[in-house]
Amino acid sequence: MTVKASGGSSVARPQLYQTVPVATISQAEQQDRFLQRGELSELATYFSSGALRIDISATLTKNSELIVSRAANRIFTGGSPLAFLERPQEPAMAVAGAARGGSGNVSEGMKLGTVTYVEGRAGGGNGSGGGGFLGLGNLFSGNGGGYSGPLPAGFQPINVSRYGPGNMTKSLRDLSWFLRYITYAIVAGDPNIISVNVRGLREIIENACSSAATIVAMQEMKAASLGYFKNNAEAAAIVGQYFDVAITEFKAPTPSDKVRQRESNDQQGLQLPQIYFNAAERRSKFVMKTGLSGGEKLEVIKAAYRQVFERDISRAYSQSISDVESKVKNGEISMKEFIRRLGKSPLYRQQFYEPFVNSRAVELAARHFLGRGLSSREEFSKYFAIVTKGGLAALVDAMVYSQEYSDYFGEETVPYLRGLGQEAQECRNWGPQIDLFNFSAPYRKVPQFITLFADYTQPLPDQHVYGVGNDPLEIQFGAIFPQETRNPKSRPAPFGKDTRRILIRQGAGIENQLSNPAARGKAPGSLGPKVFKLDQLPGGYTAPRKASGRGASVASSYSSASSVKFTESSTQAVIRAAYLQVFGRDVFDGQRQKVAEIKLENGEIPMREFIRMLAKSDVFRNMYWSKLYVCKAIEYIHRRLLGRPTYGRQEMNAYFDICAKKGFYALVDAILDSTEYNEAFGEDTVPYERYVTPGGLSMRTMRSGSVAEQNVQAQTPETPRFIELGTALDRGEFELQNSLAQGVSKRREQTKVFKLTTTSDKVALKTLIQAAYRQIFERDINPYVVKNEFTALESKLGNNEINLKEFIEALGCSSLYIKQFYAPYPNTKVIELGTKHFLGRAPRNQAEIRTYNQILASKGIKGFINAMLNSVEYAEAFGEDTVPYRRFPTLPAANFPNTERLYNQLTKQNDELVVPSFEPVAATDRS
Numbered sequence: 001m002t003v004k005a006s007g008g009s010s011v012a013r014p015q016l017y018q019t020v021p022v023a024t025i026s027q028a029e030q031q032d033r034f035l036q037r038g039e040l041s042e043l044a045t046y047f048s049s050g051a052l053r054i055d056i057s058a059t060l061t062k063n064s065e066l067i068v069s070r071a072a073n074r075i076f077t078g079g080s081p082l083a084f085l086e087r088p089q090e091p092a093m094a095v096a097g098a099a100r101g102g103s104g105n106v107s108e109g110m111k112l113g114t115v116t117y118v119e120g121r122a123g124g125g126n127g128s129g130g131g132g133f134l135g136l137g138n139l140f141s142g143n144g145g146g147y148s149g150p151l152p153a154g155f156q157p158i159n160v161s162r163y164g165p166g167n168m169t170k171s172l173r174d175l176s177w178f179l180r181y182i183t184y185a186i187v188a189g190d191p192n193i194i195s196v197n198v199r200g201l202r203e204i205i206e207n208a209c210s211s212a213a214t215i216v217a218m219q220e221m222k223a224a225s226l227g228y229f230k231n232n233a234e235a236a237a238i239v240g241q242y243f244d245v246a247i248t249e250f251k252a253p254t255p256s257d258k259v260r261q262r263e264s265n266d267q268q269g270l271q272l273p274q275i276y277f278n279a280a281e282r283r284s285k286f287v288m289k290t291g292l293s294g295g296e297k298l299e300v301i302k303a304a305y306r307q308v309f310e311r312d313i314s315r316a317y318s319q320s321i322s323d324v325e326s327k328v329k330n331g332e333i334s335m336k337e338f339i340r341r342l343g344k345s346p347l348y349r350q351q352f353y354e355p356f357v358n359s360r361a362v363e364l365a366a367r368h369f370l371g372r373g374l375s376s377r378e379e380f381s382k383y384f385a386i387v388t389k390g391g392l393a394a395l396v397d398a399m400v401y402s403q404e405y406s407d408y409f410g411e412e413t414v415p416y417l418r419g420l421g422q423e424a425q426e427c428r429n430w431g432p433q434i435d436l437f438n439f440s441a442p443y444r445k446v447p448q449f450i451t452l453f454a455d456y457t458q459p460l461p462d463q464h465v466y467g468v469g470n471d472p473l474e475i476q477f478g479a480i481f482p483q484e485t486r487n488p489k490s491r492p493a494p495f496g497k498d499t500r501r502i503l504i505r506q507g508a509g510i511e512n513q514l515s516n517p518a519a520r521g522k523a524p525g526s527l528g529p530k531v532f533k534l535d536q537l538p539g540g541y542t543a544p545r546k547a548s549g550r551g552a553s554v555a556s557s558y559s560s561a562s563s564v565k566f567t568e569s570s571t572q573a574v575i576r577a578a579y580l581q582v583f584g585r586d587v588f589d590g591q592r593q594k595v596a597e598i599k600l601e602n603g604e605i606p607m608r609e610f611i612r613m614l615a616k617s618d619v620f621r622n623m624y625w626s627k628l629y630v631c632k633a634i635e636y637i638h639r640r641l642l643g644r645p646t647y648g649r650q651e652m653n654a655y656f657d658i659c660a661k662k663g664f665y666a667l668v669d670a671i672l673d674s675t676e677y678n679e680a681f682g683e684d685t686v687p688y689e690r691y692v693t694p695g696g697l698s699m700r701t702m703r704s705g706s707v708a709e710q711n712v713q714a715q716t717p718e719t720p721r722f723i724e725l726g727t728a729l730d731r732g733e734f735e736l737q738n739s740l741a742q743g744v745s746k747r748r749e750q751t752k753v754f755k756l757t758t759t760s761d762k763v764a765l766k767t768l769i770q771a772a773y774r775q776i777f778e779r780d781i782n783p784y785v786v787k788n789e790f791t792a793l794e795s796k797l798g799n800n801e802i803n804l805k806e807f808i809e810a811l812g813c814s815s816l817y818i819k820q821f822y823a824p825y826p827n828t829k830v831i832e833l834g835t836k837h838f839l840g841r842a843p844r845n846q847a848e849i850r851t852y853n854q855i856l857a858s859k860g861i862k863g864f865i866n867a868m869l870n871s872v873e874y875a876e877a878f879g880e881d882t883v884p885y886r887r888f889p890t891l892p893a894a895n896f897p898n899t900e901r902l903y904n905q906l907t908k909q910n911d912e913l914v915v916p917s918f919e920p921v922a923a924t925d926r927s
Helices: 020-030 037-048 050-062 064-075 106-112 165-188 192-198 201-208 211-229 233-251 274-279 294-309 322-330 335-343 346-352 358-370 377-400 403-408 430-438 450-455 571-583 594-601 607-615 618-626 630-642 649-661 664-672 675-680 694-701 721-726 733-740 762-777 783-798 804-812 815-821 827-839 846-869 872-877 896-904
Strands: 095-097 115-117 258-260 270-272
Touching: 020 037, 037 050, 050 064, 050 165, 050 211, 050 233, 064 165, 064 211, 165 192, 165 211, 165 233, 192 233, 201 211, 201 233, 211 233, 294 322, 294 335, 294 346, 294 358, 322 335, 335 358, 335 377, 346 358, 358 377, 358 403, 358 430, 571 594, 571 607, 571 618, 571 630, 594 607, 607 630, 607 664, 618 630, 630 649, 630 664, 630 675, 649 664, 762 783, 762 804, 762 815, 762 827, 783 804, 804 827, 804 846, 815 827, 827 846, 827 872, 827 896
Parallel strands: none
Antiparallel strands: 095 115, 258 270
């Protein structure tokens, strides 16, 4: 099996033309700026003339046949051009023929030049064009009437009879094509579509017809079109402008192709036609010149920022590299050196190097400095070795000083994205190269190029050979369903026509038909589904197992040894099994094939022919063919008639070819007349499911509540005797309390909780205040300290001016607490001590530490204490009148281990964290 890695194919939607809004807005979007006054004026002018442009296009479209015919009448002689166009839906006109009698073929006569239009007046309204047909007599007069324009050198009228009807039809088609694209350009407001599709046609038409005649025809079409707008000078100016563009572009020579040089001189350059470049999205190229003004130089520098940093850093972040920027403005350094210094700047290192692995850094550097994605795995290995050995600086130098950079950008040009339409693209790794332009660096941080090759070193996934589909069933047919149920992979699995699907045999694995072809006809026995064979044999009928073809089985003798123990003696049971296998269910009485059943019971046909008649019935055709697409129908029919899924694309292609050339009935015959069917089922056996996919097997056996077809009987579980004896009995509330108290020491019961009930008892109030000091400061406060700092707080608490919660908060915000427990410690230790003092426990986990760390960093110690005291936990545990205390002194408690360690260590003598953070990793310099 050969597997070739592929990057998938990005959906390429090339821009085939430009419009005024698209061209204007795309330029502003590329430069990260608002629309300027001139651009807004251009858009206003375009939109104000929108109705007029649509009317012009409608008028030219309505009269296109007459305009083209007038141009053709100017350059062709010996016949009428209208014979080679679709006749316009207009009133019939009188014709005069040279042949008398009036019954001749008018079309043939016009081609031969023997029939012409009778010159006369044409009816019709005035309109903007001054007449419906502009006077058909004047339209087809010999000299073209209102023709104006210089005749090109070498122009000679073309004889229709010599030119031929086929070439005449093609020439009129080309003239109509010119007029059609002119109407497109008028509506779009941009002549780009004319330049793209007309430039370069002169040499092609010169080989087939005459370029001088084509120029005369286009000038005649211009004059005819202007005749419809005699009373509207603005419309006539628009029509003349776009016709002049078409004539000028046709006269211009074919532009040369854009060539992309390869890595080595022995490889042929990749060519991109110039018309594709002209039709692509316009990307401005910025070049730093010494003669530019200050504003123009600033625009070039912003373009360099957008290319290297993927955004205008001066506008987005108010940042700029002022020293280097001033040097490039003054001409001290070149633009190439400016780009190199931007790549080595700390800002680029911070944005595009440090946050990513080296693989992603190499991809982004190729985009920023070379304007493309990585070309090959060898190129990636080259730059990866450079960045691994020398760091970012060496990578930037390698790309900026490369020959490719010099060829494309030189010393003065700002690098640009060389995507679709800018230059020829490589076929190899097409998907990853284009995909690199679709994501910004902050959006996607996973390497896109090297991970592609890593995917192919993994085992192939278990899926259908057509790649990832959206079929929710276990059969993956590779179709695109209208409603997505899951996102398919962007890179399809590398399956080819020689890739075989993994199938599991229903029966003994040693009898798989691939490893043991001789065992194909063996029944699976008790390891597989039940096999039904027709025991009632027709008189004198013969059916060997090794026959090949439909007719060869009739002329041999039937062996009585072919009947096995799975034989069903009842014909009706076999018939019902055949219906279940072929249709997948019991059919209604009106859907049964009564004639086929009678023939089978009378011995006129064998079981194989009965299966054939069921498969060719209208019921089966409507179920598995008419409503399904071809691949899915083949898969279903193959499973029903041959008992296994298809192996892969090669087998599917063969069946698909039969369906395309011969139809549904030929597919049924091909399956039933195959060697595999004859060896597996013969003439007397009902087909059964012989193989399943791993996905199908897992869906049947691994779901909760599913019972595999292995004669498994559900049994009621019996409770063992020792579990019954060990079950605890209900012995009342007293026994329950004793059980809950097991393992709990007296320490929890002896915990003293200080609660402020009244302020009239000064002794109790003093005791509560001392308890608050011990809880917050972990010691008794000396009287002189109280006198100097906390006397006012105690007085407010005793006078009911503040509650106990506010008193606790004031102690935490005091200068003594900040000095003792905030200033000497890092934030993590401060958080640990804060939860101990104000919540009576240790921190729960790292998530809580991170939350309080953000509060501590943004709001300070007072905000941190306020957050804890105003939390729901504090309100439920202590409320407004309780001094915080140690809440988890003993087991059982979820946070007991951390709280036990926190309370058993000495705060001043131990800096160890109870809930440790991640170990700090020493910063390594990757350069």
